[in-house]
Amino acid sequence: MKLQFLTPTLHGALDYTAAAALIVLPFLLGLGADSPIALWLSVAGGAGLVLYSLLTDYAFGAARVLSYGVHLVLDLLAAAAFLAAPFLFGFAAFTSYYYFVMAGGVIVVVALSERPTPAIDES
Secondary structure, eight states: OOSSOOOOOHHHHHHHHHHHHHHHHHHHHHHTTHHHHHHHHHHHHHHHHHHHHHHHTTOOOOOBBBBBHHHHHHHHHHHHHHHHHHHHTTTTTTHHHHHHHHHHHHHHHHHHHHHOOOOOOOO
């Protein structure tokens, strides 16, 4: 069984779903109660995801200036930031769990996403 089964098209659909969750969930869960940065980091992460998804060369991209491979790297950088944020900003336990779950979700999606095939130079 192939472990990387999420096509770029499916990955793109998940991107916009995740972005909506990152923007809406902190308000619904009251993440800003212990630290305003806890709320706004998630919102900024969701907005950033929308932005670089629109710039990605895949079915849900608009400008298509970023390769899908670069998009996957940006996803992993976002996951790393979400993993580091609770330690850097001293978030409360619930907020820390939120960021760990979000980071874990990103890592799982990247791990299950198909990898771009490198271009072959036939010169």
